[in-house]
Amino acid sequence: MSNLVSIVNKSHHPLPEYATPGSSGMDLRAFLTESIVLAPMERTLVPTGLFIALPENWEAQVRPRSGLAIKQGITCLNTPGTIDADYRGELKVILINLSNEQQTIQDGDRIAQIVFQEVDKVLWQQVDQLNETQRGAGGFGHTGKK
Numbered sequence: 001m002s003n004l005v006s007i008v009n010k011s012h013h014p015l016p017e018y019a020t021p022g023s024s025g026m027d028l029r030a031f032l033t034e035s036i037v038l039a040p041m042e043r044t045l046v047p048t049g050l051f052i053a054l055p056e057n058w059e060a061q062v063r064p065r066s067g068l069a070i071k072q073g074i075t076c077l078n079t080p081g082t083i084d085a086d087y088r089g090e091l092k093v094i095l096i097n098l099s100n101e102q103q104t105i106q107d108g109d110r111i112a113q114i115v116f117q118e119v120d121k122v123l124w125q126q127v128d129q130l131n132e133t134q135r136g137a138g139g140f141g142h143t144g145k146k
Contacts, residue, residue, distance in 0.1 A: 005052055005053065005054060005055070005116070006052065006053040007050060007051065007052050007053075008050070008051040008052075009049060009050055010031075010049040010050075010051070010090075011029070011031035011048065011049025011050065012031075012049075013029045013031065013049070013108055016028055016029075016050070016114060024115050025063060025113030025114055025115040026113060026114050027065065027110040027112070027113050028048050028050070028062070028091065028093060028110070028111055028112045028113065028114055029048060029108050029109065029110055029111065030046050030047070030048065030093075030105050030106065030107055030108065030109045030111050031047050031048050031049035031050075031107065032046070032047070032105070032106070032107040033107070035104050035105060035106050035107070036104070036105040037102055037103075037104050037105075038074070038095065038096075038097035038102065038103045038104075038105065039097065039102055040097055040098075040099060040100050040101065040102070041096070041097065041098070042096070042097055043077055043094060043095065043096040043097075044094075044095055044105075045092050045093070045094055045095075046092060046093045046094075046095055046105060046111055047090055047092050048090065048091045048092065048093065048111075049090065050090065050091045051088060051089065051090055051091065052083070052091065053088065054083070054084075054085040054116075055085065056085050057085065057118060057119050057120075057121065058085050058116060058117070058118055058119060059082050059083060059084060059085065059116070059117055059119050060082075060083040060091075060114050060115070060116050060117075061080035061081065061082060061083075061114070061115045061116075061117060062076060062079070062080060062081035062082075062083065062091070062093055062112050062113075062114055063076065063079055063080045063081075063112060063113050063114075063115060064076040064079055064112060064113075065110060065111070065112060065113055068110070068111065069098075072097075072099060072103050073097060073098045073099025073100075073101075073103065074095055074096070074097055074098070074099070074103055074105075074111075075095070075096060075098060076093060076094060076095060076096075076112050077094040077095070077096050078094055080115070081093070081094065083114075085119075091114075093111050093112045095111060095112075
């Protein structure tokens with residue numbers, strides 16, 4: 001990737017940016033005309049006012065912010081949310097309030113983070129049977145608790 005992604009910002013907030021040199025994600029901000037009050041276990045779709053065009057074979061992943069999760073009990077559903085390279089709509093974030101109290105989201109609040117990732121495409125090779133492994137079909141905790 002050339003590290004250059006086209007972006008349209010229809011919000012009045014600054015473009016997302018890396019908070020520190022070691023940051024993997026950039027914070028996304030809520031773009032609201034009025035605050036959103038989320039009741040416990042309520043979910044909503046929050047606009048950002050951002051539109052992007054990714055290079056082919058790249059995706060953007062929308063992920064929760066750890067501070068928002070631990071301090072307010074707000075996290076993202078469908079996480080990581082995938083933004084495909086050919087999507088041109090507004091970036092929106094599905095938030096849920098997992099706390100026991102109402103939580104308010106204000107215009108400009110940092111609501112999620114966005115991380116970029118290259119995507120490998122696969123071709124199917126249809127076969128009659130798969131090779132054997134030691135694990136086999138074991139899953140969902142088959143190796144025990146320890």
